[in-house]
Amino acid sequence: MKLGLDDYVIKSPRHYARLPVAARTCLDRSKVRARAIRSETRLAALLENIHLGVLRMSLEGELEEANRAF
Known part of the structure; x- marks a missing residue:
């Protein structure tokens, strides 16, 4: 989950009820x-x-980005 996973569902019939919630969260x-x-x-x-x-x-005063007009 720390590397970007949104959710997961354990492959067990008693956990299948979470599938719609997990899918909705992901969407x-x-x-x-x-x-x-x-x-x-x-x-x-x-x-x-x-x-x-x-x-x-x-904050250290280093230029991080600028547009072409600058």
């Missing part, structure tokens, strides 16, 4: 991840297309 998390990726993509496109320099720096 819901997948939708959330897809929305996050879409938002991130839209933000990246916006930042690349504006004519204003935008940058992100670490």
Whole structure:
């Protein structure tokens, strides 16, 4: 689970009742991840297309990322 597994169902008839819940949880998390990726993509496109320099720096003052206008 620590490496990214969403859920699991033990292969035993008494655990099969959990299958719909596990499937729904997985689908819901997948939708959330897809929305996050879409938002991130839209933000990246916006930042690349504006004519204003935008940058992100670490707390130590190191440049982490910047758009082309910067």
